[in-house]
Amino acid sequence: MATINGDNGDNVLTGTEDEDIINGRGGNDTIDSVDRPANIFAGSINPVRDEVRAGNGDDTVTGGKLDRLVGGEGNDFLSVNFNFNGPVVGSATPITLKLDENGTGRASDGTVIYGFESVNFNLSDTGDNVVDTGNVRAQLTGGNGNDTLTTGSADDVVYGSGGNNVISTGGGNDTIGGGSGIDTVFGGDGDDTFGVNIATDGSDQVNLGDGNDTVRLDRADGGAGNVRLTFTSAEVGNGNTNDAGSLTNQDGGLAVRVQAEDADGNLTGPISRYDDEGITFVAGTQGITFDVRDLVSGTQRGNTFEGVVLGTSGDDALTFFPPFRAGQDFYYNAGQGNDTITAGTGNDFLVGGAGSDTMIGGLGNDSYVVDSLGDTVVEGVDEGTDTVLSSITYTLPDTVENLVLTGTGTIDGTGNALDNSITGNIADNRLAGQEGNDLLIDGGGNDLLIGGAGDDVMIGGAGDDMYFVGAAGDQVTEGVNEGNDTVRSAVDYALGANVENVVLLGSDGTNATGNEGDNSLVGNSGDNRLDGGAGADRLNAGDGDDVLAGGTGADVMRGGNGDDTYVVDDAGDQAIEQPGQGFDTVRSSVSYTMETNIEKLVLYGTDDLTADGNAGRNQIYGNAGDNAIYGDDGRDLLFGRDGADTFVFKAVTDSDVLVSGRDIIKDFDVAEGDRIDLSGIDANLGQAGDQGFQFVGTDSFSGQAGELRTKFGGGNTLIQGDTNGDGAADFAVLLQGHQTLDNGSFVV
Template identity: 45%
Template sequence: MATVSILTNAGFDVRNFFLPNLGDADSVTFTGLIDSVGDLLLGGSRTDTFEVLTVEANGLTYNYTGNWEIEASTGLLTGTVSASGGYDGVEVKLGDTVLATLDLPFQPVDLGTETSPGILGNVGDLVTDLVGGTVDLLLGTLDETVALVGLNLDATPDLIDIVIDAGGTQTGGDGDDTLRGGIGGDTLDGGAGNDTMIGGRGDDTYIVDSSGDTVVEDAGEGDDTVRSSVTYTLPDNVENLVLTGTGDIDGTGNALDNSITGNAGDNRLDGGAGNDRLTARGGDDVLIGGTGDDIMRGGAGDDVYVVDSTGDQVIEEADEGNDTVRSSVTYTLGANVENVILSGSGNIDTDGNSNNNTIDGNAGNNIIFGNAGNDFLYGRGGIDTLDGGTGNDFLDGGIGADTMRGGAGNDVYVIDNIGDRVIEQPNEGFDTIRSSVSHTMEANIEKMMLYGSDDLVATGNGGNNRIEGNAGNDTIYGVAGEDFLYGRSGNDILDGGTGNDALDGGTGADTMRGGTGNDIYTIDNIGDRIIEQPNEGFDSIRSSVDHTMEANIERMTLYGSGDLVASGNDIDNRIDGNSGNDTIYGRGGNDLLFGRGGNDVLDGGTGNDLLDGGIGADTMRGGAGNDVYVIDNIGDRVIEQPNEGFDTIRSSVSHTMEANIERMQLYGSGDLVAIGNDADNVITGNSGDNLIYGGAGHDILSGLNGSDTFVFETIMDSGVTIGNRDTIKDFDSSEGDRIDISEIDANMGASGNQSFQFIGTDAFSGQAGELRMKFGSGSTLVQGDTNGDGAADFAVLLQGHHVLDNGSFVV
């Protein structure tokens, strides 16, 4: 046993059911007919027997009594019709079973046994029509719902058509149903199965839930709508399609002016011919207007519009996704649409909007205008003209000989044809060319980058350019301006031209010419070569490998952490090491050598050089000339040969002067010890409390600030004559300066180390161990007698008049 329900409203409704072997116990119910005629079509290939369909009301019953019998051989129907009065509380029965109660006004009908106004035709007509024909039953004016229930589904099917004339809602059952509407606006829902729905006249609505459902409409029968939960193509003469549910389904129109509305899924809406209106809902949708002037609204989601007419309209609201138009005609993007792709091979054009657009040309000659925004413009095939407008745009003309204008903003151009041309005006931003062919930069372009692996030639303009090579063996000319030339891989040739240029050949064995100006070269291959002419500026090398400076280069800096060897040339060089253990040769000229990190070896060569080993324990050779050494590590070592000039040490740590060094200056504020050698030294302290040893020789000592102590260990450290004695230039007792002579034996005739006795300005008495001071010529002379002969055996000259006392000495 199965149940099929039909729900109807106003309209003309048709439903067809193929039902197996309708038996005596089966029931058919009509409920809620409005000015309706109910048609019961009974068919089959054998004799079927049906219970009587009865419509009852208070005191009045319309009975088709007995059994209706259809003989297949004769096509005859037998039965009796009778009626009685009353019309309140209508019941509809099949046999003894009450199928529905109609508590509505009911107009009694006088049913006769032969000819009756309630039966369309006479009994003979009924008999004639039954075999594949129609039995017509007039039920009157009701306002309810029709239901077809209680059908036994088995064996051979019989066809039952329910026809309701005046409009309504019909719902089919589980089978393959046929629903027919009337002259009104009907709603037909076939339910499950592959149903056929015929709306007839009026503005009908069809509910489609199966790809096998069929909708039939004739021309001029109203403005009809299909509501479909499956992918659907509108049949002829149906105007509207609404997709329901949330599934990713598609909708296709016909030759009429259609309205197609999507659902919340990802839909493909195709208007076909006609001036269509396509409206997507949520989801990432594809809207195809088809021929005609169409209006398309994508709604939320990343939508794609297919445009084939200049009259097509695309409508998008703000913040409704990243949307794309695919156009085969000249087209201007509407507001809130981001992308356009030209299709076909025609010479068509397109304009962007104020958004950040991506615009793709086709195989023809396109004119593409980005308008405002940061746009991506691709010409693709053909000889194209691209104009970025305002904004930071990306322009790629494609394979033809293209013309590209970036406009205001920082634009990027792609060059892939030697006929490509770039147009930029002054003050329109920082612009870049990316080229896979040889190219000369147009005016007002700042940067060019070569792509691919071909051996290309790149030429700059009169501005300050940055030009980068590719994987091939490139030749790059900076021309005028302060240029940065970068060869990348390959054995490149770089020529800076005029201006202060930076040249980096990259990983190959490169040749670099800086030209005039203060140029900077980067060396990363031992095969790199630099060419500089005299008087072409102050030029520098930055090297990560061993390198000898070419002629006319002034400076070199080592990079990385490798243990490198750097050699200067014959002019005045500055050479800086890296963090490794470097060996640096200044060679000729007055050079500045800096070891930086690591334990470095610095050799100044000839000339007056400055050598600073940096933070490691460094070895420094100044060579010939008046050299200066910087000591900052107690492990630093200086090597000087005799007669190699007047050499100076600047030390921030305690240090003993090596042989053949004449001068030492302490730096910083630490309490340091400075020890001279046997030559005539000049030793100067710092702001700390220093211990200063002049040693042998005629030394000039200065403590500077701080409480300094000048130490004399033997009488040979400071002689008595002017040419042999030491001079202390800035002795100041008030700052705590003292003279330490405690290591000198005051009485050579006595055993042990005897102390001196200070006698002020008195003359020696002939007793050994006396220490006196003597004023004269603005200086103070300190004298000591160690053998008691009344004459000084050593002396120290203090510049200035100093009244000394016992506290001025360490004895």
Template identity: 35%
Template structure:
């Protein structure tokens, strides 16, 4: 009887070819001598795979060796890049000679695809040359050994070709490529936003191709990494790397060992990390139009060399003894060791303004402009022959500008700032600081310095030159030296010391926010601040200026100029020919001894004069002003009132305004001039002349004379006429009417009543209303004119009226 043959399938094989699919043939009894050939066909109804594409083609028969009962039909899968859901292979036994087909006559299995789906796949290749397609999704693909071709498809993929020369394609998305062979190739990257930001991790030297942004060196060897024209990020491993950014704004990090980093063109960030590194930011060029890249170079630990090239660069050597080269441009150098060295190859017009930031004491070498002390310890900073800016830290600093017009700032701590030669600006900041602008020497250069002490009890020495010294808050000592200096004081404890008082001492000014008295050798004073204050001069020709509040200014000796500005001020020139300007407000101006010039300004001002050569200037409509005079005085234009003081017999004369004139206790002659004047003579035997206008006359104590120069000059009111003491004097020339000068009027020329009685009557006193009238002819042909008003009921007689 012929043996019975049956077929069964084994384990599903993978598409990579690392496994072979097997169908098992079994005989019911051993094959005869010479073997037994079994025929088979592909079961089309069970097979989806394609012969020659998905697996190797079959022969259609297999021979079972003599005496054997089993044999295998081998199916060798073929790799492709298709995303196949399942590649099924089916076998059906066919009729032949010497065997009978059993019931198990058909078998099948599925070749497992090594390509991904539309999801997030994890795919692993074999040791052969695989073709793997991840498809869409965030895939992780490991090609394994062999020269593989891997396509991650769209998505954020991780592609590792494994051993061999692999071809990797990430597609759209942020992809990571693992490179371990010089033969690995990354192909088909897409530039732009769709391509994503891709990173290469390489254990061999590598240069980024087009469309790749990041490179990280791995492994345990000294290798190199090179960028492209994108803005690359390149990171070294812990061995000696050479990293090159090429064009673009690149970030290069060397990490461990002795690395060389070259940013190339663009604004690059270079970090050396550990080791003795060389960092190159760009190209040094002295051409008129060099490429300027603004690079940041950080050396890290080790003795590093940083060469930034052209541009406004930032160089920080980090720990170690570093060499820093900024090149052309305005560079910033960070130093932390006295052994750090800054080398300037070229210092030209395009050299820029450079700044050194140092945590240790530092001296600026030629070509460097500015210095800032950092750190947390007392330090010193020294300039050069340029115009330096030197800034201290918050500890005790010593700053020296050397030559040039320097700016020194102490900040906190007890600092000593010395500007050296040049017009320097010094600011002590907090603490009890010493500021020196320059040397006091007749043979030394004259520098115009600005010294500001800040908070603390400071010592400021401006040296020779026209200096500004501001002690700031605290009890400060200010020394201006030779030259015209300005002193700013804000405390009564501030002290100004003048070492030299000579022809070269200059014209000095004190600006004080409180009351102040000028010491010897100081010329001028300006009151500042926001409160009433006083200012006092000395024996020099002082200029003293008040603030906008109520001030008291005294010139003392000298020909002084005092200005009150706003507020209700009192200005006293003292001795000398002084000029006083009250400014706005109701001011009192006293020129003192000498020929003074008084300017009241707007407001109701009082002028005190003692010399006929004193001059008062008053604007029209600038207030109601009063002159207080110890000598004979005539009111000038726009002045309203006059008061005579002292004990001397002096005179006072008004102007065309409505004046108020007051005499003293001596014999005064007071003339109102034009206007409706008020004259109060006070004590003494006074002469009161109302002049034009309706005047009010008060003789006060003494035998007073009330003078009328004409009958048509108005009606004067004599408020205190005493018949036994006072006299009314009329001018024969001014009145006419046959009056004869030199005697009292005749008895028949005077009448008490309301009108004249006969042709001889000239003066009529109406005792009822006090009116005193003049009648030029006594007949009524010429109308009576009232010249005065006296008290009513006076026992007035002709003897009380005298013709002059």
């Protein structure tokens, strides 16, 4: 079980695949408990339950089935998807749920909800859902069953989807869509908007309450024909039905036929309302005017009926003119052709349809559907928070904030100088934030996320994703088992959980740090520090004088050009250099044998370790322990430092009689117990077996093989050995300083 804690700032907190406890604490937090199949399958043997405590502040929480979700103080919003069409039979069960006045209740599937001011529920497609949200502000999406959906006094949005539904919204200014079945809708008090699909068989019953209500009748989205409406009763609330192309009054007589296209199939004029003149439809050279008050009478509640604004197959101009329903939300679909849509002051939804369309949103939080390279979105400064939903590669205009890529095509999305939210689709996308503090959300696929300037939040998903980080405040978030992901960074960067790789960009001396996984860290041309952390990591430094620290685990480190330093703490660590790539150093806390092309080895710590050189000219330093130091071939400089150290020579070639190949022990100290081990050298080549040396002090060689002597000169001590009895030295080791040696100074 993981515990994830926020602080008093505005946090973005994401759960794991296991059971979590998530505490938002203070601030306006965004929390996602991470739904998973184990949450969703009703028959799961080991269901996973998360607990989310939003804390103070205005929080946004996305929960899953079976979770315990607690809102806390502030204006909190909860979103739960109760529907899951998984591979397990019965994985999506019908939901029964009633919330009290505090936004508290327990669903039939075990989900516990406490203290939320507004909710968004996506209900099960299987069976008949029964949901009552009380006075909490709600957005409900029903399933394919016969659902009973009830809301209270808030401004709610309810969509019945399939099935024959009963929807009751109570007070508030509600938006209601019955869906494709035969629905019964009770609007209650408030200014309600009803969406009725008259393209399906059967008749919906719409019961209007007090308030100024609007009914939108949708026959088709931008089809080639006309939109025809019939009102069968003057009594508001007694319903309406489709009647093949006429608009009738309460007595059943023909009032007027609305033909919203000219002879060429083009809708060229605006739809507008004037207080005294009623509603005018202008089509080509013909204009038809009628007064809504002449068509709806009886209770005199002021209710009007309004069709969805739809275009035709030609080049249409759909224009909103106030004061016609000023401030209300409109749906525009221009259909085919090169159309122009000018919306009003509400939160409008604009669909250009096929062709090169111009969509002008105006005030309000508007949404645009873009599907053509010729589509143009026009927004003014400070005209709301607007969103483009695009099925093609798209760059946001200067005054539009959000972009959502739709469909399954491999397309890209680019932001602007504002603080953008850009969401990809399920394909491979390139999401680029530009300036501003942006939110980039991967929708699936192998995506490229570029934050740009500003402190950006980039959230990956399934697939092998790549992130470009340009600011210290950028954040990258990945879930467990969501691909092999890479961060390319121009600043110091530490990998977050579930991200595998980092590549440093540019030439600055920036640093990279890994996480607990098996990471790949790649440096740039500057002086970098690469720290692998836990795991079996791969570090590639590139040019520059770099520091490579593998961390725990068996790491492979490549320094490249420059004088590099490797920090080794595992016997499986490798430091790899090529010829001519600088003077390179290994600092090791474990026994270590130098790879080819490494020049210097430094042991650190207090353990008794072994340091073994290579065939080159090495510098080898012991630590504070009792070390065994092997120079091997080449002219080596050996430092025992503290402790009783043993300098080991395995062959006469390890230290030559010539100065050019002779090893130097820089700090030999008899008092510390330092010794020279020559047991690996056969002292008498003329006899079978491995013979030991005889130390003769400062005497000259007598011509007997196996003699070992010392010679003083220049303030230093020279050790010489004769292995063939010719009276001449066959190897020599120089000790810095005047050293008084005896038999105990050697292992022979």
